[in-house]
Amino acid sequence: MPAESFSTRLPYNTPGKFYVTEDCLDCDLCSETAPTLFTRNADEGTSYLFKQPATAEEHEQAIESLEGCPCEAIHNDGDQHDWTMPPTARPSWRSDNSPKPTCSHCSPPKRPWWKFWA
Numbered sequence: 001m002p003a004e005s006f007s008t009r010l011p012y013n014t015p016g017k018f019y020v021t022e023d024c025l026d027c028d029l030c031s032e033t034a035p036t037l038f039t040r041n042a043d044e045g046t047s048y049l050f051k052q053p054a055t056a057e058e059h060e061q062a063i064e065s066l067e068g069c070p071c072e073a074i075h076n077d078g079d080q081h082d083w084t085m086p087p088t089a090r091p092s093w094r095s096d097n098s099p100k101p102t103c104s105h106c107s108p109p110k111r112p113w114w115k116f117w118a
């Protein structure tokens with residue numbers, strides 16, 4: 001559902017092919033994978049695209065970030081859409097005081113820490 005995901009994009013993404021949606025739980029994995037493309041918005045508790053990939057290497061890093069995002073919050077169909085249309089939807093946990101969902105990447109390990117690497 002590309003149009004649906006585009007409607008939930010974060011408004012501060014740089015327009016282009018790739019974008020991050022409101023599903024981002026700010027695990028910071030994409031910024032680690034592609035630091036020249038993604039950064040954090042600490043006030044909002046999200047990461048976003050501050051630069052679209054311009055080289056083959058950056059494009060590979062963007063794809064790697066998309067595939068590694070534990071929240072499936074990164075999409076690559078933004079060049080098919082009208083960036084002048086404002087985002088229309090926010091998940092309920094962002095617009096009311098619902099607890100933030102847990103992230104499989106960030107949530108505490110289910111094993112004791114001394115067995116984490118076992």
Ligand code: SF4
Nearest residue numbers: 024025027028030069
């Ligand atoms: S990897 Fe996904 S969930 Fe984690 S900060 Fe990036 S966009 Fe957000």
